[in-house]
Amino acid sequence: MTNVDPISATNNSREQIVRMRELAGRLTISSSHLYALIKAGKFPKPVELVPGGRSKGWPEHELSAWLRSRIALRDATSARPGRPTDDKSMDTATRTQSVTGDRS
DSSP: OOOOOTTOOOOOSSOOEEOHHHHHHHHTSOHHHHHHHHHTTSSOOOEESSTTSSOEEEEHHHHHHHHHHHHHHHHHHHTSTTOOSSGGGSOHHHHHHHHHOOOO
16 A cells, blocks of 8 residues: 655656645644744745735645654654653652642
């Protein structure tokens, strides 16, 4: 079975440019949140499509690379030994200790 990159809309060999409206829809986040991620350096900056113009977009390969890096970070973080993946995996006493710092 071939893995399909969920952020890719097409399988064309030529480079595709993704505009803000489509990108926000694909990632299911608002454009304002996307701009905040860009400003914080957590998402690639868009490419100016026309010199001096207002049209901007993202090359498909940069979006795919960003998504792969997010998946790798998730996998590396969840694979750490001894680290619970969420609060449900801890018992009540451990959860209380981690919140209050009380180890009595």
